[in-house]
Amino acid sequence: MERTTLFIWLAVLADGLAGLTGGLLSERWLKQHLSTLVAFAAGALLGAVFLEVFPQAVEIAGLGAFHWALASFLALTFAEWFLGPHHHDHSAHAPGHPHHPEHMGTPSTVVPSLLAADALHNIGDGAAVAAAFLVSPQAGVATALAVIAHELPQEVGDYALLRAAGLSRARALLALGAVQLTAAAGAGAVLLGSRWVEGLEGIILALASGTFLYIGATDLLPELRHTASLGASRGRLLGFLLGLALVATAGVVERHMLGTHH
Template sequence: MDKLIYIIASTFLISLASLIGVFTLSIKEKTLSKFLLFLISLSAGTLMGGAFLHLLPEASEKLNNGNLYSIVLFSFVLFFLIEKLLHWRHCHKKNCDVHTFGYMNLFGDAVHNFIDGLVIAATFLIDIKLGIITSFAIALHEIPQEIGDFGVLLYSGFSRKKALYSNFLVALTAVFGGILGYFFSFQIENMTSYLLPSAAGGFIYIAASDLMPEIRKETSLRKSLLSFSIFLLGIAIMYLVKFIGHE
């Protein structure tokens, strides 16, 4: 039972990283809008980096390449279908399509956080010290990811307050994953093998289909170069996180 308390405490504290956007509440809307393009660029970079540098390499250790790429492709197509259905069923305004991928990002992030919870539970069940080290590594990994997610939600039309509480509620799936991992550690081991590439496919779709096209629309050379640099920075941050020990 002591280990369960460690798991719940660790996953909850990590979930608090999703509230990092609270620092923007004191910034005026007009000022924030000037930085939105760069926040989108960082979001695209962290999503791409998270998918290709973290989720897929981890999944490749558990699945053969044929199954791995099939699941990524299926997830990519599924996210495309979901976006089209959401747009068809709920959007009637000219620019309504910018809202749909915000909810899709929340879904992908929920899967990702749930997996983090499973990983934390598994390591605590092996050794408490290992669990603490893993939790710390995941927390550092989550900070740039949550900044990126917050940017996606703002761009998709969420207000700052709605983006904050939506991000936090989704982050709490890590707690659920941790509890489930504690009670069903052996039964759910194979499930994570399929969830990892599923989340990766969703992140790749959102970055490539919804965010990067917006970066490409910028006509100013200076802003284009800066946004591209920030996009690369997002990837670089996720690359550096690999060496903290999350894998």
């Protein structure tokens, strides 16, 4: 149990560090490669759902996993219908994009609403990572990779919004770093709750499956359908396939290592 707990906190730490990468990358590089990062995140999320996370949820929760996954998928759908879309339009956050906030003016409510939404999102990510590691190392690795892959383009976009809202580089990174700490709260809640609620891991993984599926299939992939040059389309395809391959390869390697150990 101690080793599993260590893996959980290391994964949460890696996720937090990934959320700060926006301040380390040049705007020129982001403008050129953000669509490839979005495609990579979509591939990793969908690969994690179908190859690791949801199969593990079904194994633990049985057919009830389908109900929980559908519930989380519908919850996000209704939330966007009635509350408006979340800030996942990564391409519009890219520096130089005509819809980037620097070209439109940024309302004063953007910063608190963005950080609050990020905090809720990170709580769910931390809970999903903890639940996955409690089930098996390969499920934990796959979930952590998917979360980190999605975190990269999302937090790059958030960093761009904070900078457009007038925050300095240091204040933007400090704000994002503070928000990243909420992932630890989600992970800690699952670690404590799993001792009292039987089958909690399966429920959390099913909820995460519906969330990952929604983000990957309805949030990220539609962005990649925008008209692009042949070179950009190839980059997106390569990014998507690399995301899938990363999750699949991690699962195969982890199972091989476990089999060799046993």
